[in-house]
Amino acid sequence: GQNIDQPTEMTATEGAIVQINCTYQTSGFNGLFWYQQHAGEAPTFLSYNVLDGLEEKGRFSSFLSRSKGYSYLLLKELQMKDSASYLCAVRPPNTGTASKLTFGTGTRLQVTL
Amino acid sequence: SAVISQKPSRDICQRGTSLTIQCQVDSQVTMMFWYRQQPGQSLTLIATANQGSEATYESGFVIDKFPISRPNLTFSTLTVSNMSPEDSSIYLCSVVTRHLGGEQYFGPGTRLTVT
Numbered sequence: 001g002q003n004i005d006q007p008t009e010m011t012a013t014e015g016a017i018v019q020i021n022c023t024y025q026t027s028g029f030n031g032l033f034w035y036q037q038h039a040g041e042a043p044t045f046l047s048y049n050v051l052d053g054l055e056e057k058g059r060f061s062s063f064l065s066r067s068k069g070y071s072y073l074l075l076k077e078l079q080m081k082d083s084a085s086y087l088c089a090v091r092p093p094n095t096g097t098a099s100k101l102t103f104g105t106g107t108r109l110q111v112t113l
Numbered sequence: 114s115a116v117i118s119q120k121p122s123r124d125i126c127q128r129g130t131s132l133t134i135q136c137q138v139d140s141q142v143t144m145m146f147w148y149r150q151q152p153g154q155s156l157t158l159i160a161t162a163n164q165g166s167e168a169t170y171e172s173g174f175v176i177d178k179f180p181i182s183r184p185n186l187t188f189s190t191l192t193v194s195n196m197s198p199e200d201s202s203i204y205l206c207s208v209v210t211r212h213l214g215g216e217q218y219f220g221p222g223t224r225l226t227v228t
Contacts, residue, residue, distance in 0.1 A: 031215070033216060041221070041222075042219040042221050042222050043205075043219050045216045087155060087156070091215075099144070100158050101217060103155045
């Protein structure tokens with residue numbers, strides 16, 4: 001099975017940087033995904049890591065360490081519209097790219113003035 | 114990415130009835146999934162919708178309660194049968210495209226309330 005842990009809630013100030021951590025314990029691993037979900041809306045894809053290191057996409061970056069079972073999502077220059085839930089999801093091993101995901105419980109981020 | 118639509122967007126149903134949710138994608142996709150998201154919770158996978166064959170259900174979900182069809186590569190339905198208030202949830206379909214990472218894209222969801 002897979003166990004995925006994220007902080008439940010975080011608060012940060014507009015313009016600041018926030019790091020949302022995700023740890024996972026799995027019997028194998030084949031990719032980690034981050035999704036953003038605004039209240040009442042469907043999740044939207046943010047990033048994907050399968051190798052160790054940092055993937056940067058504009059204000060959003062995601063980092064992965066497979067040996068530590070650890071990832072983080074870094075949001076820079078926070079904006080009020082970044083207030084949302086951020087979901088970490090892991091793809092099980094030996095399943096190829098077309099495979100189901102297991103989601104963490106999500107981190108609710110509140111951006112304040 | 115793929116454009117995904119779901120019908121209905123929301124519904125209020127009585128206990129004991131059934132509701133069928135439709136998911137339509139604008140392009141052929143590799144895989145389609147059905148998730149449930151209960152209030153304040155994360156997503157729980159119900160099943161993988163297999164084209165032309167029976168769906169693959171996750172632990173805790175059974176075909177009699179959540180029958181699924183996928184007649185072609187762009188369309189699937191999920192039925193919530195013999196509903197109870199505990200079935201009140203958002204139901205989302207998702208698809209995997211042929212992009213390198215195999216990321217999933219989600220439909221807008223169907224908000225179901227059972228009274």
